[in-house]
Amino acid sequence: MTAASLGGRELTARQIELADAALTIIARDGMAALSFRSVAAEAGCSLGAVQKAFPRKERMLAAAFARLREQSVALPPDAPGRPTLRSWLVSLILNILPLDEHRRSAQRQCEAFAHGAASDSTIRAAVSESDAQLRGLLASLVLRAREEREIPAHIDPEATAWAVLALTQGVATQLSYDTLPTNELRMRLDGAVAALLAAPAADADTAPHN
Missing domain, CATH: 1.10.357.10 (Tetracycline Repressor, domain 2)
Structure with a gap:
């Protein structure tokens, strides 16, 4: 609906990229396939880059869901x-x-x-x-x-x-x-x-x- 945010703060460009990669994995392979490692592979970046953007998986999921709502609601x-x-x-x-x-x-x-x-x-x-x-x-x-x-x-x-x-x-x-x-x-x-x-x-x- 509004710009995707996490904890009241707008997502960074890197977080948006990784959240979108997470959504691609969920749509294609299901929620069970989602992990830091699978997101890194999907986004073409290192595992460390994903963990730096999202210290906890909960934060990555929250960002992905925020992006889903942002993209799906006009x-x-x-x-x-x-x-x-x-x-x-x-x-x-x-x-x-x-x-x-x-x-x-x-x-x-x-x-x-x-x-x-x-x-x-x-x-x-x-x-x-x-x-x-x-x-x-x-x-x-x-x-x-x-x-x-x-x-x-x-x-x-x-x-x-x-x-x-x-x-x-x-x-x-x-x-x-x-x-x-x-x-x-x-x-x-x-x-x-x-x-x-x-x-x-x-x-x-x-x-x-x-």
């Missing part, structure tokens, strides 16, 4: 959250969803990270860091819209950011087996986003419990 043409947060979020989600081969390939790579995260704490930390950064951006836009009285004052920025990301990931999964015409998909997303930005939070005494 931001809407308007400034973030403009002309309205609702319309911008709908456009953003549509840009993320796997509606062409490029984005379907990115979705498969994201799924590889998600699958690996279930059993590998290093991958889990990389994905979690990227998600936290994305939720932070979305939360800041929700907060601004609330302060500008575009949306009701009761809307919680962090909870809404979490819900938008969950909505996006859920729809992306559904589209792998149940496709929809783009116009219908846009209409459904608009309704879902409108509900997130206007519905009052559930009362603690009346919310369903498991």
Whole structure:
């Protein structure tokens, strides 16, 4: 979405090169084939150069996932959250969803990270860091819209950011087996986003419990 960063700092040219090499390996050979040595071979550099750029594998995975998101998401043409947060979020989600081969390939790579995260704490930390950064951006836009009285004052920025990301990931999964015409998909997303930005939070005494 924005320039890929690691720990709040933009990646260096060398880190970008190596992160892209890591993504190539993941797309071609799977997550299990990824190592400092395989990245060095793919990038045509020394093992020491990879270890200097990324002292820990977790850092390399985080950079690769950040680059994946940067490359696979085309931001809407308007400034973030403009002309309205609702319309911008709908456009953003549509840009993320796997509606062409490029984005379907990115979705498969994201799924590889998600699958690996279930059993590998290093991958889990990389994905979690990227998600936290994305939720932070979305939360800041929700907060601004609330302060500008575009949306009701009761809307919680962090909870809404979490819900938008969950909505996006859920729809992306559904589209792998149940496709929809783009116009219908846009209409459904608009309704879902409108509900997130206007519905009052559930009362603690009346919310369903498991």
